[in-house]
Amino acid sequence: DTAVSQTPKYLVTQMGNDKSIKCEQNLGHDTMYWYKQDSKKFLKIMFSYNNKELIINETVPNRFSPKSPDKAHLNLHINSLELGDSAVYFCASSKTGPGNTIYFGEGSWLTVV
Amino acid sequence: GESVGLHLPTLSVQEGDNSIINCAYSNSASDYFIWYKQESGKGPQFIIDIRSNMDKRQGQRVTVLLNKTVKHLSLQIAATQPGDSAVYFCAENKGYSTLTFGKGTMLLVSP
Numbered sequence: 519d520t521a522v523s524q525t526p527k528y529l530v531t532q533m534g535n536d537k538s539i540k541c542e543q544n545l546g547h548d549t550m551y552w553y554k555q556d557s558k559k560f561l562k563i564m565f566s567y568n569n570k571e572l573i574i575n576e577t578v579p580n581r582f583s584p585k586s587p588d589k590a591h592l593n594l595h596i597n598s599l600e601l602g603d604s605a606v607y608f609c610a611s612s613k614t615g616p617g618n619t620i621y622f623g624e625g626s627w628l629t630v631v
Numbered sequence: 632g633e634s635v636g637l638h639l640p641t642l643s644v645q646e647g648d649n650s651i652i653n654c655a656y657s658n659s660a661s662d663y664f665i666w667y668k669q670e671s672g673k674g675p676q677f678i679i680d681i682r683s684n685m686d687k688r689q690g691q692r693v694t695v696l697l698n699k700t701v702k703h704l705s706l707q708i709a710a711t712q713p714g715d716s717a718v719y720f721c722a723e724n725k726g727y728s729t730l731t732f733g734k735g736t737m738l739l740v741s742p
Contacts, residue, residue, distance in 0.1 A: 522674075551729070559639055559718055561675070561732040574729055608674050616726045617663040617682060622674035 521545050522623035524609045530629045531599055538595045539626045541609030547621075548614040549573075550592035552584060555606040555625070564607075567592050568614055599630045639718065641737045650708040652736045654721030659702060661723035665730065666695060666706045670717045678706070678719075708738075716740045 524541040531537050543550060551574075552564040566574035570586040581597045592609060609623040644650050656664065662683040667675035681688045681695045681704075688695050694707040704721050718737050722730040 559669075559735045561720065561735075563729050563731075566729055610674075616724070617680075619665060619677050619680060620722075620730055621677065622667075624674045625672075 522609055522611055522621055524607075524623040524626050526626060527624065528627045528629075530631060533599055533601060533630055535599050536595070536597045537599060537628070538593055539607055539609075539628075540591070540593045541623060542591050543609075543611040543621070543623075544590065545611055545621060547611040548589055549612050549618075550586065550589070551610040551612075551620065552592065552594050553608040553610060553622075555608060557605075561608070565592075565594075596628075599628075601630050604628055604630045639735055639737045641739060643739045643741065644711050646711060646713060646740055646742050648711055650706075650711045650715070650738060650740075652706045652708075652719050652738065654704040654706075654733045654736075656702050656704055656721065656723045656733065657731070658723060658725060659699075661725045663724050664695070664697060664704050665722045666693075666704075667720045667722060667732075668715075668717045669720065669735075675720060711738075711740050713740045713742055 522543045549568045551566045555561050564578050565584045567586045583595045586592045606625045608625050610620045612618045612620045665680040666678040668678050669675045679690045679695050692709045696705045718735045720735045721733040724730045
């Protein structure tokens with residue numbers, strides 16, 4: 519069973535469209551994250567949620583809106599997509615507290631054309 | 632050998648050699664460190680972690696060394712195999728802060 523699963527794996531869309539990426543974890547973790555990986559493989563935190571509440575919101579355009587319906591799900595909605603949004607988006611989860619390992623999903627490859 | 636430039640730093644080794652991947656971390660207050668492996672087309676996978684009260688930790692074929700004096704972390708892979716080819720990331724955090732990832736090193740293992 520996949521611990522952190524996200525869909526879709528690949529998404530090609532036109533500029534200006536709105537799209538969503540869904541994420542679910544079955545590890546019983548309280549904290550979930552969205553990371554963005556650019557073409558140079560650099561991984562950067564976007565958002566962190568703990569028990570459905572936003573706790574970290576890095577400098578991300580407000581076109582990106584995470585939504586957590588319950589602590590096992592954290593979806594990412596992106597409005598008015600731009601070329602620069604093309605990247606790989608990783609969902610992840612961990613137990614709450616210091617020094618806990620973060621477990622990643624397989625990634626969603628977003629290409630904006 | 633190892634190269635650093637505009638592209639991802641790359642370490643090329645022969646199968647069976649030992650590999651050492653280095654990482655300089657930024658926050659002297661960090662107390663938890665992790666190494667992740669990312670294979671092509673996949674998400675980062677946990678390899679091994681170490682807390683700041685330790686200098687060395689061993690796993691299966693992997694060893695992590697922590698030098699807090701110079702803020703340096705290394706991952707040693709014994710008897711490197713083609714399946715070890717991937718991008719390796721170090722990550723650090725302190726307390727409840729979120730993990731901060733390093734830039735990554737690509738390991739290429741030739742048969």
